[in-house]
Amino acid sequence: MQAFDALCANEPELAKLRMSVREFLDVDMVEHGWRPSVDSWMSSWDEEFSVRLASAGFLGLTIPRQYGGQGLGHLHRYVVTEELLAAGAPVAAHWIADRQLAPALLAYGSEEQRGQMLPAIAAGRLYSAIGMSEHGAGSDLAGIQTKATLTSGGWILNGTKVWTSGAHLAHTIVVLARSSPADPTNRHTGLSQFLVPRASPGLTISPVPAMSGEHHFNEVDFADVFVPDAAVLGEIGDGWRQATAELSFERSGPERILSTARLITAAISATRSEPPSDERTVGQVGELLARLISLRQLSIMVARALADGRPAANQAALVKDLGTRFEQNSVDAIDELLDGTTLDADMPSMVDTARLHQPMFTLRGGTNEVLRGLVARGMGVR
Amino acid sequence: MSALNALAGGVFATSAPEDDDTDLRRLVEELGAWAFDARPRPRSLPEQFDDALWDQLEQTGLSRLTSTPDLEAGPSELAIVLRGLARHAAAVPIAETELAAWLAGRAGQSLPDGPLTVAIADADIDGGRITGTATEVPWARIAHAVVLAARTDKAVHVGVLRGLNVDEHYNVAGEPSGRLTFDILAGDLTQLDPAVGHELVRRGAWTRCVQIVGNLDAAAALAVAHTRHRIQFGRPLNAFQSVQQALAAMAGEIERARAATTLAVAAASDFGFAAHQTDYAVSVAKVVAGQAVPAVCTIAHQLHGAIGVTLEHPLPLFTMRSQSAITDYGSTGWHARRLGRMAFASDKVWDVVVGNDVTGWE
Numbered sequence: 001m002q003a004f005d006a007l008c009a010n011e012p013e014l015a016k017l018r019m020s021v022r023e024f025l026d027v028d029m030v031e032h033g034w035r036p037s038v039d040s041w042m043s044s045w046d047e048e049f050s051v052r053l054a055s056a057g058f059l060g061l062t063i064p065r066q067y068g069g070q071g072l073g074h075l076h077r078y079v080v081t082e083e084l085l086a087a088g089a090p091v092a093a094h095w096i097a098d099r100q101l102a103p104a105l106l107a108y109g110s111e112e113q114r115g116q117m118l119p120a121i122a123a124g125r126l127y128s129a130i131g132m133s134e135h136g137a138g139s140d141l142a143g144i145q146t147k148a149t150l151t152s153g154g155w156i157l158n159g160t161k162v163w164t165s166g167a168h169l170a171h172t173i174v175v176l177a178r179s180s181p182a183d184p185t186n187r188h189t190g191l192s193q194f195l196v197p198r199a200s201p202g203l204t205i206s207p208v209p210a211m212s213g214e215h216h217f218n219e220v221d222f223a224d225v226f227v228p229d230a231a232v233l234g235e236i237g238d239g240w241r242q243a244t245a246e247l248s249f250e251r252s253g254p255e256r257i258l259s260t261a262r263l264i265t266a267a268i269s270a271t272r273s274e275p276p277s278d279e280r281t282v283g284q285v286g287e288l289l290a291r292l293i294s295l296r297q298l299s300i301m302v303a304r305a306l307a308d309g310r311p312a313a314n315q316a317a318l319v320k321d322l323g324t325r326f327e328q329n330s331v332d333a334i335d336e337l338l339d340g341t342t343l344d345a346d347m348p349s350m351v352d353t354a355r356l357h358q359p360m361f362t363l364r365g366g367t368n369e370v371l372r373g374l375v376a377r378g379m380g381v382r
Numbered sequence: 383m384s385a386l387n388a389l390a391g392g393v394f395a396t397s398a399p400e401d402d403d404t405d406l407r408r409l410v411e412e413l414g415a416w417a418f419d420a421r422p423r424p425r426s427l428p429e430q431f432d433d434a435l436w437d438q439l440e441q442t443g444l445s446r447l448t449s450t451p452d453l454e455a456g457p458s459e460l461a462i463v464l465r466g467l468a469r470h471a472a473a474v475p476i477a478e479t480e481l482a483a484w485l486a487g488r489a490g491q492s493l494p495d496g497p498l499t500v501a502i503a504d505a506d507i508d509g510g511r512i513t514g515t516a517t518e519v520p521w522a523r524i525a526h527a528v529v530l531a532a533r534t535d536k537a538v539h540v541g542v543l544r545g546l547n548v549d550e551h552y553n554v555a556g557e558p559s560g561r562l563t564f565d566i567l568a569g570d571l572t573q574l575d576p577a578v579g580h581e582l583v584r585r586g587a588w589t590r591c592v593q594i595v596g597n598l599d600a601a602a603a604l605a606v607a608h609t610r611h612r613i614q615f616g617r618p619l620n621a622f623q624s625v626q627q628a629l630a631a632m633a634g635e636i637e638r639a640r641a642a643t644t645l646a647v648a649a650a651s652d653f654g655f656a657a658h659q660t661d662y663a664v665s666v667a668k669v670v671a672g673q674a675v676p677a678v679c680t681i682a683h684q685l686h687g688a689i690g691v692t693l694e695h696p697l698p699l700f701t702m703r704s705q706s707a708i709t710d711y712g713s714t715g716w717h718a719r720r721l722g723r724m725a726f727a728s729d730k731v732w733d734v735v736v737g738n739d740v741t742g743w744e
Contacts, residue, residue: 002386003648004659008737018736086732265731272726283715286722290642290669293735297641314394318634375633376626379393379606 009300014079021083024056029087032044036088036266038350039259039357042215042364044090045169050124058084059094060122063102065310067118071326074249074307078300082254084146088262092216096166097128099250101174104193108234108242111347113195117172131161131196131220132243138163139370141176141241142187146222148177154228155179157194160221168205170198175222176239191239195231202226212356226340237270249318250365252302257295257323259361260330264288267334281337288333295323314378317371324361331358385648388461389592389640391469392599393606393633403462410463413438414470421473425693428552431524432473436497439474445497449483457650461592468596471699473557475499475521477589482529485582489540489572496526502582505532505539512539512571513564518710522548522560522655530564531582533569538579539571555702577656584664585655586711591643591667594675597704598636601682604697608686612714625685632681635674642670645737662724662740665717672714675704 005011010018028049029036037044053059061077063069070076073336084091102121105114120126137143146159157177167173173196180190196203202225208217234242299319305312331354338351362368387399398407417435439445444463447455460480467476475497484496499521505514512532522528528546534540548560606629607621619625646663653659679701683690690697708714725734733739 002652004645004652004663004737006386007645007648010737015738069454082736086735261732261735265735268725268731269729272729279719282722282726283718284722285725286718286720287669287673288715289721289725289731289735290666290718291638291647291673293666293737294638294642294670296735297645298638301641301644311396314633315637318630318637321630322634322638372627372630373623375630376620379629379633381606381610381626381629382619 006304007297007300008305009079009082014075017076018079018083020339021058021080022087024053024058024074025083025087025089028052029089034090035261035346037090038088038263038269038354040088040262041085041091041095041255041259042165042357042360043092043216043353044088044165045092047089047093047124047127050094050127052124053084053089053091053094054122054124059098059124060102060118061378063106063118063122067114067167068122069102070122074303076301078254080195082258085254085258086261086265092166093127093169094121094124096130096170096294097126097172097207100130100246101126101128101172102247103249104174104233104242107246108194108238108249109191110230112230117195120171126172127166127170129164129167129173129218129220131164131167131173131175133163134160135162140365142191144176144178144191145178145179146175148192148227150179154226154230154327155188155192155194157196157225157227160219162208162217162219164205164217164218164220165216167220168200168215170209172197173203173220173234176243179236179239188240190237191243192236193233193239194227195233196222196225196227200225200227210356212353246312248306249301249343251371252299252306252312252316252319253380254296256320257299257326257355259324259327260334260354261292263334263354264292264330266347266350267337270343270347271337274341284333285337288330291326295326299323314375317374317378320365321368321371321375327361328358331355384458385461385651386644388458388647389465389595389644391465392636392640393602394637403459406459407462407466409442410444411468413442413444414467414472417472418470421471423694427556427693428558429473429556431475431497431521431558435472436474439476440495440568444496444650445476445479446478446483449487457588459653460589461647464589465596465599468593469600471597471600471696471703477593478520478525480716481582481585481589482525482527484585485531485540485578486542487528488578489574491529491540491542491572493529493542494544497521497524499525499528500582501528501543502579502586502588503530503562503564505534505564507534507539507568510559510568511565512568513565515561517559517561518553519548519562521548521558522546522562523558528562530562530566530571530621530652532564532566533579534574536576538576538582539554539568539573540578541566541571541730553706555699555706557703557706581655583711584661584714587668587717588646588650588655588660588664590707590710591639591646591664591671594671594704594707595636595640595643597700597707598639598674601678601697601700601704602629602632602636604700605632605682607687608690612687619685628681628685629690632678635677639667639670639674642667643721659737662737665712665720668708668712668717669714669721672708672717675708678704679705 060069501516503516
């Protein structure tokens with residue numbers, strides 16, 4: 001294997017997979033008429049697309065074959081994921097289930113939970129949301145107040161989650177709740193994770209419309225919601241470790257760099273016929289691409305390290321910090337590139353969507369300031 | 383694939399990688415640390431050539447690593463040497479000697495022993511004479527020979543020059559740099575394809591990217607140490623969140639530069655310096671270095687306060703070397719425009735990003 005190809009996630013097997021997912025996307029887009037969009041993993045919800053993607057073998061890549069998945073490695077998933085994002089494909093429906101629920105089930109789930117849920121995730125038919133943040137606990141997640149109280153045969157949940165993306169369409173919500181009173185000397189103990197069906201009695205979902213008017217955020221209220229013991233994820237009291245252990249994959253993944261990739265490539269292509277005459281703009285495009293390429297390189301280095309079981313938590317946090325700031329800056333850079341050009345129908349709407357999503361890039365999944373604090377600790381200064 | 387580890391290190395590294403190059407890495411680290419400790423104090427300007435270190439580099443074979451066939455060293459090993467010595471601000475023309483030896487080899491010209499340097503200039507050819515001026519010739523006065531690459535419209539003319547009168551000043555890093563005016567019989571130079579000139583610039587940019595990673599790793603280590611030990615308001619500086627955020631921002635830019643430069647090392651190892659892949663990866667890395675260096679240097683100096691801008695403090699050895707290096711062998715803007723033009727010429731911009739479409743250079 002050559003080092004260059006490995007660093008580009010282009011060794012023969014991955015290159016073949018990359019080409020096959022591209023072929024699928026080219027054909028599927030024409031046949032089913034979806035429009036590429038920016039930040040599609042957040043807001044382009046298309047359940048039929050998810051099912052077609054799964055049928056073609058591009059979902060549940062890291063889920064073992066015995067559970068209906070493809071039984072492939074993290075880098076295979078990486079390549080498919082970045083091609084989906086680069087194409088602006090409508091991937092939001094299955095995104096959280098494939099990215100977070102499936103690995104959590106594989107790491108901590110019971111055999112029964114795995115057997116029930118993994119085949120449906122791999123088939124693109126089971127969607128999930130993550131219930132972590134609350135009104136009083138955003139960046140300071142350990143301050144959550146949602147309570148899990150032991151009862152006969154299970155647990156009773158009471159409390160309110162917020163910013164729960166896709167909860168109104170999800171089948172299962174992964175809820176982090178306090179199962180024993182907070183210990184002020186170690187606030188990370190006494191938390192547990194529960195797999196709660198959306199249709200549970202006592203569970204109420206209310207939309208929190210985003211400033212774009214889109215509905216992806218929700219407030220999820222739990223009023224004496226019963227969860228059987230069989231729906232506890234992993235160990236009672238181990239919720240914090242479980243919820244944070246695998247975050248490096250999420251933090252360093254392609255969606256922390258590529259939320260605006262479709263806008264960038266489309267804008268450069270759109271200005272090809274009349275390329276900017278001034279050298280300054282050409283240089284700015286070069287600077288933008290160099291930034292993108294370097295972030296992708298860093299992201300792939302982290303993915304390789306994690307796949308090999310080597311530590312890369314600090315670099316993973318850096319990918320999210322740098323990558324999401326790049327996403328934000330890219331919107332301004334593209335706006336400038338497009339200044340004065342005649343745009344086709346899709347472009348203005350992509351720019352508007354990007355502008356409306358721009359502030360979220362550095363907030364979701366943990367603010368960049370918190371991440372930089374983690375990195376500083378990794379530098380031995382905290 | 384030793385290229386993947388060639389630039390391993392930095393503030394997050396817990397241990398040096400164990401691979402075929404472990405002994406080389408250790409040797410370079412020892413020599414670099416020894417030379418740093420032996421630096422003349424107080425420091426004076428310009429930097430003095432470290433002939434004691436150079437002797438050691440010659441004895442260990444590191445001074446002409448890739449041009450000595452017996453050593454079987456490639457770009458990965460060269461990167462280890464360049465980064466390792468840059469991390470200790472070694473005052474020797476190690477990159478220049480490699481470049482000069484390669485260029486003379488391409489021209490089939492023999493070289494004297496000792497440190498070398500390379501001069502690049504746009505030249506005029508008229509009446510059988512080639513004339514021009516090379517500016518910014520590093521270490522020109524102490525070099526035992528200057529290998530000249532005189533570029534004309536249709537060719538690059540290469541020759542080994544000795545005993546020249548050099549007008550020398552020093553760059554922002556305090557490293558000596560010469561200005562060399564030449565008027566030579568064309569027949570005394572070897573005429574080569576212009577591609578050799580392009581490859582020389584590419585190799586030069588590559589060496590600077592690798593050295594910059596070493597410079598920035600050292601600057602970050604100094605900033606971490608300083609903010610740990612310096613007490614203000616009754617607390618170490620690193621107890622302040624604003625300082626922690628700044629340190630993390632600095633580390634981010636350095637890791638990004640390391641990632642981009644690692645791709646350039648891999649490209650050179652896999653395909654050689656003449657390849658499109660290397661052309662692509664070097665221009666990307668040089669732009670990224672040009673973005674990272676000002677950001678890292680600004681933070682490193684801000685965290686050090688006034689002590690960091692003095693001649694006695696080691697920080698400027700690293701920050702100013704990196705600031706000087708980003709201007710060499712094609713500026714940030716020059717490489718960015720190349721990359722931009724390539725993207726506009728491609729009908730597959732995403733493939734430019736993933737390293738699949740790297741052939742569209744002018």
